[in-house]
Amino acid sequence: MKQSSANLGRVSWRLLLLIVVLAFAGTAVWFWRDFSRFGATPLRVSASGESIDIGRGTSFKDIVRQLRGQGLSTSAPFYWRLLAERMHVAGRLHAGEYALVPGITPQQLLSNMAQGKVMQRDVTIVDGWAFRDVLQALAKADKLKHDTANLDDATIMQKIGSPGEKPEGQFLPETYAYVRGDSDLDVLRRAHDAMNKTLAALWAQRDPNLPLAKPYDALILASIVEKETGRADERNKVAGVFVRRLQKNMLLQTDPTVIYGMGSSYAGTIHKSDLTTDTPYNTYTRLGLPPTPIAMPGKPAIEAALHPATGDALYFVARGDGTHIFAATLEEQNRNVACYQLKHCQ
Structure with a gap:
């Protein structure tokens, strides 16, 4: 009897141990799952x-x-x-x-x-924007520190490492990614560096004998082309007109420069009196290029300024459908203006 009791006790302990092991194993399996x-x-x-x-x-x-x-x-x-x-x-x-x-x-x-795959956001500088438009876009950018608030243009350029430069036209239109903690000055610095690199590379490949003394002149001309047309098939033609006028020492006579020179007084319509009111940007009263760009030119506009179309056109006028018609003589230009602007086609 004692031996049977001992055997029964060993079996019970073994059974209990098996139950504990199975319970532990089951718990471990459940936990792992x-x-x-x-x-x-x-x-x-x-x-x-x-x-x-x-x-x-x-x-x-x-x-x-x-x-x-x-x-x-x-x-x-x-x-x-x-x-x-x-x-x-x-x-x-x-x-x-x-x-x-x-x-x-x-x-x-x-x-x-x-x-470190932190969340990125984007802000876009659009071709043809003025510097004030860039600042407005940066001010609206979510999670971007607005360090340019209450700073004038000169101070902004100094803070991005380009003291003495005018900001207009100096920032390459592109989409720029940023992360929380970056500031608008960081974005401007990158956009300015991108413009410098792009302009330097394109200037090195420019057509010969252009009436442009330095890369900055190309930037100014490109900004005018940018404001005159958004059509890819017309940029080189428009650039060609202005290059030939510069070569012939003719007034550029381009409305976007006049509008830029009017500043806040421009209310959406340009009048004859505006064309005769002299400002540093009035290309109806002053020969040559204006003193600075009038907008942010995109890479295609810069390429057009440095590779203008050949030909004899010295004038162009908008047709009213987004395209332009070009003319070699003033007589032809006047007919085009009468037809497409005044609707007096003959």
Whole structure:
């Protein structure tokens, strides 16, 4: 009997041990599955455009607290720690703003933070904009520091490393990416560098015998071409007209320069009196190019200014449909004006 009791006791302990092992194994399997599910389950992102901003020096514990505080995750904090340790990123998360797109998982978010894939936004400088338009666009850019507020043009140019330069025409029309913490001065500095590099490269490949003494002259002419036409098939023709007028020592007589010189007094209509009122930008009263560009010329306009179309046209007038008609003589130009501007076609 004693031997049977002992055998029964050993069996009971073995059974109990088996139950404990099975329970532990079952718990481990459940935990691993739940943990794996956590890493691959999308966070609670309600809509695109959401983000999380991690400040410098924020601890991992505070990052998790922030995620939970924003309602992105209800999982236990140690799940986040375990996932980060498993990914070997626990001590390598970068500060910055990170996009929370619908469907993003904890694993993807931690990977982005470890790689510093911070959220980028874009601001676009449009071909033909004036400098004031650029500043207005930068002032409206979301999450961009507005360090140019209340600064005059001279101070802005000094702060971007180009003291003494006029800002008009000096920033390449393009789309520029930025991250939270960047300032409008950072964007302007990059746009200015891009224009300098683009202009230098195109100037080196210019046509020979142009009446342009330096790259800045090309920038001025390109800005006029930019304001006169937005059509790719006309830029070189328009540039050709102005190049020939410069070569013949003729007045350029281009309305966009007059309008620019009028400044805030321009109300949408140009009058004959405006054409005879002298300003540094009035190309009806002054020979040669105006003193500065009148807009931000895009790369195609600069290329046109440096590679103008050949021919004998010295005049052009708008047809009213977005295109222009070109003329070699004043008599022909007057007929075109009468037909397309005054609607007195013969």
